[in-house]
Amino acid sequence: MTEAAGRTKSGIIVDGLSVAFHLPKGDVRALDGVSAHFPDGEITGIIGESGCGKSVLGLAILGLLPSYASAEGTIMLEGQPLEPGTARRRLGRELGLIPQNPSESLNPSRTVKAHIQEALLPLKLSGKERRERARELLSAFGFPDPDPILRAYPHELSGGMQQRVLCAVGAACSPRWILADEPTKGLDKELRAQVQETLLSLRGQGVRSMVVITHDLLLARGLCRRIAVMYGGQILETGPRVLDHPLHPYSRAFLAALPENGFQSIPGTAPGAGERFSGCPFAPRCELAKARCRRERPAAYRPEPERVVRCFEYE
Amino acid sequence: MNNTVLEGRGLAKTFFGGFGGRKSRVFENVSIGLCSGETLGLMGPSGCGKSTLARILLLLVKPDKGDVFFQGRRVTGLRGKELLLFRRKVQFISQRPESFFDPRIRLGDSILEPLSFYGGRRKAEEGRERLKELLAQTKLTDELLVRYPHQVSGGEIQRLSLCRALLLKPEILILDEPTSMLDVSVQAQLLRILKELKAEHGLSYLFITHDREAAEFMCDRIQVL
Ligand SMILES: Nc1ncnc2c1ncn2[C@@H]1O[C@H](COP(=O)(O)OP(=O)(O)OP(=O)(O)O)[C@@H](O)[C@H]1O
Ligand SMILES: Nc1ncnc2c1ncn2[C@@H]1O[C@H](COP(=O)(O)OP(=O)(O)OP(=O)(O)O)[C@@H](O)[C@H]1O
Ligand code: SF4
Ligand SMILES: [Mg+2]
Ligand SMILES: [Mg+2]
Numbered sequence: 001m002t003e004a005a006g007r008t009k010s011g012i013i014v015d016g017l018s019v020a021f022h023l024p025k026g027d028v029r030a031l032d033g034v035s036a037h038f039p040d041g042e043i044t045g046i047i048g049e050s051g052c053g054k055s056v057l058g059l060a061i062l063g064l065l066p067s068y069a070s071a072e073g074t075i076m077l078e079g080q081p082l083e084p085g086t087a088r089r090r091l092g093r094e095l096g097l098i099p100q101n102p103s104e105s106l107n108p109s110r111t112v113k114a115h116i117q118e119a120l121l122p123l124k125l126s127g128k129e130r131r132e133r134a135r136e137l138l139s140a141f142g143f144p145d146p147d148p149i150l151r152a153y154p155h156e157l158s159g160g161m162q163q164r165v166l167c168a169v170g171a172a173c174s175p176r177w178i179l180a181d182e183p184t185k186g187l188d189k190e191l192r193a194q195v196q197e198t199l200l201s202l203r204g205q206g207v208r209s210m211v212v213i214t215h216d217l218l219l220a221r222g223l224c225r226r227i228a229v230m231y232g233g234q235i236l237e238t239g240p241r242v243l244d245h246p247l248h249p250y251s252r253a254f255l256a257a258l259p260e261n262g263f264q265s266i267p268g269t270a271p272g273a274g275e276r277f278s279g280c281p282f283a284p285r286c287e288l289a290k291a292r293c294r295r296e297r298p299a300a301y302r303p304e305p306e307r308v309v310r311c312f313e314y315e
Numbered sequence: 316m317n318n319t320v321l322e323g324r325g326l327a328k329t330f331f332g333g334f335g336g337r338k339s340r341v342f343e344n345v346s347i348g349l350c351s352g353e354t355l356g357l358m359g360p361s362g363c364g365k366s367t368l369a370r371i372l373l374l375l376v377k378p379d380k381g382d383v384f385f386q387g388r389r390v391t392g393l394r395g396k397e398l399l400l401f402r403r404k405v406q407f408i409s410q411r412p413e414s415f416f417d418p419r420i421r422l423g424d425s426i427l428e429p430l431s432f433y434g435g436r437r438k439a440e441e442g443r444e445r446l447k448e449l450l451a452q453t454k455l456t457d458e459l460l461v462r463y464p465h466q467v468s469g470g471e472i473q474r475l476s477l478c479r480a481l482l483l484k485p486e487i488l489i490l491d492e493p494t495s496m497l498d499v500s501v502q503a504q505l506l507r508i509l510k511e512l513k514a515e516h517g518l519s520y521l522f523i524t525h526d527r528e529a530a531e532f533m534c535d536r537i538q539v540l
Contacts, residue, residue, distance in 0.1 A: 025461045050470025050501050100469045100496075103411050142361075148334040156334060159410040159492065160361030160525075182469065186410060186495040188360055188525040215470075215498045257500035259528040265504035272456035 010040035010078060011209065012061060012177070017073035018233075019053075019060055029276060030056040032233035033073070035300070040078070043199075043210040045224030047217065049254070049270045053233040054213045055100055058179050061211075062097055063087030077177075093122040098170035100181035100213075102162040105169075106154040112138075112165050113150040119172035137168040140198045142191050159186045167195060174206035181213045196222050217243065217258065226306075229254065232271045232281030239307035247309045250282045280311065288313060319384070320519055321349040321405065321487050323372055326381035328364070341367050344381075347521075347538060349487065354513065354520040356534035358527075363540050365523045366410055369489050372521070373407050374398065403433050406485035410492045410523075412476035416464040422472075423460030426479040433483065442482055449478040452508050454501055469496035474505065481512065489521045494529060506533055 019031040030053045038044045046054050059065050061075055063084030075082045087095060099105040106115060116134040125133060138146035141164040154162055167183050183199065184192040196219055199210065214220050220227060220243060227242040228235050229251045237248040246252045253266045268285035271277070279294040280286070286293065293312060301314040326347075329340040341364040349355050357365050370376040372383055374393060382391045385401060393401055409415050416425045426446065431439040450457055453474040459467055467475070473496045480488060490509075494502040506529060512518060524530050530537055 021466070023462065023466070026458075028458075028466075047498070049498050050474075050496065051468045055468060101413060103413050104465065148337055148339075151337075152334045156330065156339075158362045158366060182496065185469075186361075186492050186525065189527070191361055215496070215502075217499065254498070254500055257498075257503050259499065259503070259526075259532070263503040263506055263532050265500045265502075265507070269451075269454045269456075272458055 011042075012038040012082070012211070013074075013076040014038075014057070014061070015074045015076070017057070017060060017071065017075065019056055019065065019069055019071045021066070021069050023068070030233055031060065031071075032276070032281075034230075034233070034235055036228055036235050036238065038209065038211050039226070040209050042226055043203075043212060043224045044226045044228060045220040046211065046213045046228045046230060047215070047220055047254070048230035049266075050215075051270060052230045054230055055181055057230070058097075058181055058211065058213060061087065062091060062095055062179060064091075064097075092119060092175065093173050094176050096170045096173065096175035096178040096207075098167050098178065098180040098183050100185075102154070102159075102166055105166060106162060108154055110153070111150065112152050112154070112157075115165065115169050116150070116172055119169045122173055133172070134168075137172060138165075140201070141165075141168045142194045142198075160188070160191060163187060164191070164195065167198070171199075171202055171207070174202065176206065176208045178202070178207055178210045179213075180210060182215065183212065184214065184216045184219050192216065192219060195219075199223060217255075232275075232277065234281055234310070236282065236311070237307070237309045239304075239309075241307075247303060247307065247314065248282075248311050249286050249288055249313070253285070318351040319348040320351045320386055321372060321521070322384040323347045323368065323378075324382050324384065326368065326371055326378045326383075328367055328371065328376070328378055342540070345540065346381075347372070349519050349521050351519055352513070352517050353535045354522055354533050356530040356537035357521060357523045357540060358525070358530060358537055359540035361525075365540055366491055368540065369407065369491055369521065369523060373405060373489060374401065375407075399433075403429075403483050404485055405487045405489065406480035406483055408473075408476050408480055408488070408490045408493045410495070412473045412496075413464050415476055415479070416472070418464050421461055421463060422467065422475055423457075425464075426460070426475065426482065429479070430482055446478060446482055449481055452504075453478060454504060470498070470501060473497065474501075477505070484516070485518070487519045487521070489523070491523045492525070493522075494524075494526070502529070509533070 014036045017031055017034040021028040120130050135146045138149055143149045184195050226240050228238040231250050237251050246255050257265055279296055280298050283289040283293040298310045298312050300308045303314045324346050326345045327343045331338055371378045382389050427442055430442040455474055522533050
């Protein structure tokens with residue numbers, strides 16, 4: 001059926017996942033047949049243009065889509081189907097989330113301490129152990145003096161401080177899987193490096209695997225062995241050396257837009273979530289596009305080991 | 316300099332009562348001057364007070380000491396009609412763009428609301444046209460306008476907040492980490508658009524960022540806090 005099936009059963013396997021939001025003014029298709037394998041024991045990065053469906057993919061895996069969304073396809077965790085209800089029950093303890101949006105995720109009327117302590121509940125620690133662990137977490141995420149931070153309310157923290165509190169909350173229980181959505185946004189270089197170090201070090205403490213959604217390509221390079229490139233609600237390329245050696249025309253155009261190449265954006269606009277494609281979603285912007293690309297959807301080709309590319313150039 | 320359009324002189328700010336009753340001194344005696352037509356970068360480590368300084372310059376937070384000047388006039392403590400006029404001319408892109416949108420109001424209404432507030436119905440009509448252009452320039456579609464803030468992606472709301480600010484044709488724009496939720500390609504597009512708009516309309520920017528490359532691309536000079 002797809003690239004994911006038939007391979008090792010370990011990890012998270014997403015197969016043919018489509019997600020649509022049903023709004024009064026019409027449907028929004030956010031994911032369009034996503035198939036991917038996030039192997040156990042690895043850190044996989046997801047990169048791609050703003051609005052391409054990265055966060056929705058994360059929410060779908062964790063069973064956190066709103067009620068007006070519908071999903072087709074399957075998600076498997078370690079060989080078992082992962083239903084939204086099961087995923088939500090495992091949230092925190094086995095599946096940790098570092099969400100993208102601090103304002104929606106931190107409760108303005110509760111202190112940082114309350115947030116972290118609640119996150120630690122599943123561990124059934126004593127009061128003293130919990131306080132110790134909370135301090136430990138905050139100092140690991142760049143607060144050398146955690147005590148005043150524990151007493152603070154979210155609005156008393158700067159943007160970068162809130163971001164790091166979110167990281168601490170998501171990692172609190174050392175869940176086996178962590179899904180981090182833009183864990184370094186709004187941080188300076190030193191803190192970005194520290195968050196990267198801390199995420200890496202979590203792997204020695206019970207965290208086995210991560211999915212890291214990021215626009216921070218330095219973080220992606222430093223943290224992730226495998227990268228998935230998303231576009232228009234689909235994954236167009238995955239593999240271990242994507243950042244150094246991109247094969248898909250979209251991946252290549254995306255990486256050519258890196259600041260060191262002079263702030264050149266990819267010409268044209270990414271598809272809106274209302275658009276549907278029978279062919280390749282990148283065709284309207286692709287220099288190599290042929291008539292067939294607009295008609296037919298490229299299958300998953302494997303030009304080299306561990307690499308999957310959805311482009312006819314690799315047929 | 317005589318063409319300074321927005322200036323803070325000898326600013327000091329301490330928050331009391333936060334952190335469970337502690338006093339937190341953010342800065343003492345900071346001065347900053349934004350010249351007409353320039354892009355001034357503001358950089359510094361997390362928590363050093365960049366956003367607080369921005370809020371003081373926007374008259375959203377009162378400094379303990381010091382004053383804010385707009386086009387040579389002291390504006391600290393400005394009220395009523397004059398404050399409204401100031402608010403229109405000096406616009407802000409917050410580090411947390413979602414906090415600038417009412418979660419119960421459709422994005423399109425939120426974006427156009429200030430325009431009819433300041434300019435009445437005719438302005439609102441013009442605004443609709445201009446908004447279409449801005450959406451295209453920031454690589455968004457107008458299909459987003461009928462949604463609520465939690466129904467768009469992080470980078471989409473960040474760009475919508477920019478559209479909202481630009482629609483009011485401000486003279487000064489304070490941008491607090493305006494591309495923190497954008498990928499490299501959309502970021503490049505957005506920074507280029509900001510440069511074009513500046514050249515076209517003689518805007519001045521205060522550009523707060525952690526991104527050295529973006530700062531160097533955008534800014535005429537950089538102040539470190
Ligand atoms: N609750 C929702 N209702 C309707 N549409 C939604 C909803 N959430 C997301 N979308 C749409 O689905 C698409 C994918 O959104 P998603 O948040 O996954 O993007 P993203 O890749 O995370 O982008 P960013 O990098 O900007 O955060 C976007 O076009 C967005 O507008
Ligand atoms: N309402 C408040 N009450 C108490 N302390 C506050 C309040 N607002 C901000 N602070 C403190 O003031 C300091 C400066 O915060 P500010 O948001 O200005 O930092 P920043 O330079 O913008 O940081 P970042 O790069 O992380 O966004 C921080 O230590 C913060 O905790
Ligand atoms: S399938 Fe065709 S349009 Fe799509 S990326 Fe490949 S060459 Fe370009
Ligand atoms: Mg997102
Ligand atoms: Mg800030």
